[in-house]
Amino acid sequence: MVSDFRRKKLLHMYKFLDKDGSGTIDKKDFQLAAESMTKQRGWKEGDALYKESLDMTDLVWNALQKAGDANNDGEVSADEWVTMWDTISKSAADREWLSQYCKFIFKMQDFNNDGFIDSDDYVAARSIAGTSKEDAVAAFQKLAQGKSKISLTDFQKLWDEYFLSEDPNAPGNFIAGKSSFD
Numbered sequence: 001m002v003s004d005f006r007r008k009k010l011l012h013m014y015k016f017l018d019k020d021g022s023g024t025i026d027k028k029d030f031q032l033a034a035e036s037m038t039k040q041r042g043w044k045e046g047d048a049l050y051k052e053s054l055d056m057t058d059l060v061w062n063a064l065q066k067a068g069d070a071n072n073d074g075e076v077s078a079d080e081w082v083t084m085w086d087t088i089s090k091s092a093a094d095r096e097w098l099s100q101y102c103k104f105i106f107k108m109q110d111f112n113n114d115g116f117i118d119s120d121d122y123v124a125a126r127s128i129a130g131t132s133k134e135d136a137v138a139a140f141q142k143l144a145q146g147k148s149k150i151s152l153t154d155f156q157k158l159w160d161e162y163f164l165s166e167d168p169n170a171p172g173n174f175i176a177g178k179s180s181f182d
């Protein structure tokens, strides 16, 4: 059973992923996300990072569809999404794609490409998603827990907390830039 708090967290991320606002998540949303991301970062066709973004988008969508699209209609509905995370938290389901997804998001947020996410990286990354600088700085401080930068190992832990933890005080709740989901 997913708690009310965790359901709100999951649905917050769901809305964020529903790029065309259709109310469900499908391959097109992931393509739109990849397009806007590569545009923001200035990666063009032929660049290694451009190709990596598109490949990763394909990999993540295919894995997400396999894990979450229970009725196999090509979309992951909000109910399917929540059920999928409930299943993942309870079973030894295939988490390899999640860890690859996590690494990819980490890389996307590491703007200066030094292998860590610092406050400046995080503010820049969140501004693309519409988070104000003030909120992003505050969220970074919660995520980093006193450190000046977040390593991939730290990030992986925060990432798991966002999706899997029922604890309203878990630092990972701030991964989407805020911790209140009402």
Ligand SMILES: [Ca+2]
Binding pocket: 018, 019, 020, 021, 022, 023, 024, 025, 026, 029
């Ligand atoms: Ca959609």
Ligand SMILES: [Ca+2]
Binding pocket: 068, 069, 070, 071, 072, 073, 074, 075, 076, 077, 080
């Ligand atoms: Ca479905």
Ligand SMILES: [Ca+2]
Binding pocket: 110, 111, 112, 113, 114, 115, 116, 117, 118, 121
């Ligand atoms: Ca960095």
